[in-house]
Amino acid sequence: MPEALVKFGLQEALRDFCDAIESSSGIRIVFQQFGEKRKLSNTAEVFIYRIIQELVNNAVKHAEAERVIVQLTMSADKTGITVEDDGKGFDKNDLSFARGAGMANINYRVQYFSGKSDIVSSRGNGTSVHIELKT
Amino acid sequence: MIRVYIVDDHAVVIEGIYSLLQKEKDIEMAGYAANADTCIQYFSIHTADVILMDISLPDMNGVDLCKLIKKNYPGIMVLALSTFNQGTYIRKMMESGASGYLLKNAGKQEIVEAIKAVTKGKTYFSFDAGQALKSHTDQQNAIPPLTKREKEVLANVADGLTNTQIAEKLFISIDTVDTHRKNLHTKLNVNNTAMLIRFAIENKLL
Numbered sequence: 018m019p020e021a022l023v024k025f026g027l028q029e030a031l032r033d034f035c036d037a038i039e040s041s042s043g044i045r046i047v048f049q050q051f052g053e054k055r056k057l058s059n060t061a062e063v064f065i066y067r068i069i070q071e072l073v074n075n076a077v078k079h080a081e082a083e084r085v086i087v088q089l090t091m092s093a094d095k096t097g098i099t100v101e102d103d104g105k106g107f108d109k110n111d112l113s114f115a116r117g118a119g120m121a122n123i124n125y126r127v128q129y130f131s132g133k134s135d136i137v138s139s140r141g142n143g144t145s146v147h148i149e150l151k152t
Numbered sequence: 153m154i155r156v157y158i159v160d161d162h163a164v165v166i167e168g169i170y171s172l173l174q175k176e177k178d179i180e181m182a183g184y185a186a187n188a189d190t191c192i193q194y195f196s197i198h199t200a201d202v203i204l205m206d207i208s209l210p211d212m213n214g215v216d217l218c219k220l221i222k223k224n225y226p227g228i229m230v231l232a233l234s235t236f237n238q239g240t241y242i243r244k245m246m247e248s249g250a251s252g253y254l255l256k257n258a259g260k261q262e263i264v265e266a267i268k269a270v271t272k273g274k275t276y277f278s279f280d281a282g283q284a285l286k287s288h289t290d291q292q293n294a295i296p297p298l299t300k301r302e303k304e305v306l307a308n309v310a311d312g313l314t315n316t317q318i319a320e321k322l323f324i325s326i327d328t329v330d331t332h333r334k335n336l337h338t339k340l341n342v343n344n345t346a347m348l349i350r351f352a353i354e355n356k357l358l
Contacts, residue, residue: 025244029240032240033240033241052334052335086299088299088335090331090335090338092331097331097335137300137301143300145299145300147328149327
């Protein structure tokens with residue numbers, strides 16, 4: 018488990034992660050957290066942390082984005098994750114994006130928590146990934 | 153005379169600060185510890201005016217040690233010492249009762265200035281730490297940016313569509329539409345649809 022996750026919990030660990038990526042990449046990363054601040058199971062927290070890491074890395078490495086929004090929302094039985102960038106986007110009909118190991122990993126994790134994912138993207142209009150997990 | 157104690161697990165940091173401060177006429181070195189436990193034992197018998205406290209110690213993190221010290225000895229001023237220039241750590245230390253935050257790239261003059269400031273009851277931040285804390289706070293006060301889906305859901309709600317209609321239009325489940333709406337309420341701090349629309353119009357979100 019990442020050290021910050023153990024020490025400070027999911028919200029603070031994600032905030033630190035976003036701060037660190039912002040300073041190393043120069044891309045503005047806005048982290049926002051809403052709703053309840055529940056402590057989830059370790060598995061759920063690690064999965065969420067890893068999913069967000071993967072999505073933010075995708076945005077930073079491939080999207081040529083200037084700003085990324087990372088959002089974590091929690092209700093009594095669900096956790097929502099949104100990672101959205103203002104980068105170059107992609108054509109969803111071009112499925113090559115879905116064949117990478119990163120997306121496969123995310124899909125596996127989403128299924129594990131009987132979650133749903135919703136990806137909005139088109140060329141020139143950035144990418145927005147929304148994931149909901151039952152936690 | 154200001155008595156200064158150092159807790160840091162790096163000998164080079166302790167020795168460095170010791171040699172920097174030794175010749176300062178207003179400052180006296182009270183002692184040092186390489187971990188939280190030794191520090192706690194020291195203060196059960198002795199005291200000091202200021203503790204320079206590393207935020208990552210081998211047996212306890214600085215945030216918890218700071219809380220403990222301030223709870224038992226509120227008169228001792230804690231000055232956090234760290235290589236991390238991150239808003240979260242700084243905020244956490246301040247919430248735990250620290251009087252200031254010093255980065256380890258600080259020079260002698262800055263350390264002395266910080267020690268003197270906190271003994272007078274002032275707070276002290278290294279310039280960079282102050283900036284990191286500020287951007288951290290700014291970020292929390294602004295109207296939170298909405299995501300694409302939230303904007304779409306908001307626009308459709310304003311057009312009078314029901315959750316079912318919005319779900320069909322955006323190819324997402326009704327559940328997800330509901331989540332987005334709830335999130336909008338939480339993010340914009342409103343209780344119902346009427347307030348949501350009013351807030352959106354007043355703040356030109358539509």
